[in-house]
Amino acid sequence: FAAIGVTATPAGKQLDPDLGRFSVTRSKADRHVFKTPSLRDIGLTAPYFHNGAFKNLEQVVDFYDKGGAQGLGLELPNQDPDVRKLELTKEEQRLLLKFMREGLADPTKSLELAH
Numbered sequence: 001f002a003a004i005g006v007t008a009t010p011a012g013k014q015l016d017p018d019l020g021r022f023s024v025t026r027s028k029a030d031r032h033v034f035k036t037p038s039l040r041d042i043g044l045t046a047p048y049f050h051n052g053a054f055k056n057l058e059q060v061v062d063f064y065d066k067g068g069a070q071g072l073g074l075e076l077p078n079q080d081p082d083v084r085k086l087e088l089t090k091e092e093q094r095l096l097l098k099f100m101r102e103g104l105a106d107p108t109k110s111l112e113l114a115h
Helices: 057-066 090-103 107-114
Strands: none
């Protein structure tokens, strides 16, 4: 589980209104905290994040590259400290996207979904 500051839209003007685990635990530390799924077959599982607001991996990488909610200028006191501006070059983004689509793919599942 982690608070990364998923926004309501990829444009990033406001946090998604879903409060995540807080709705269950009522602990302020759990505001906007969501389960973090496996990255296996990430290229086949769009849309992304708990709210499905991000339609492609390019939007996801851009969100992380900016540093999540805090990088977008939104207040999220409990944002995971590992989510910070990455400042990736275009080439680094391209290679990361390639790895996400190809390197994390289960070849048997990819073949099944292709037919």
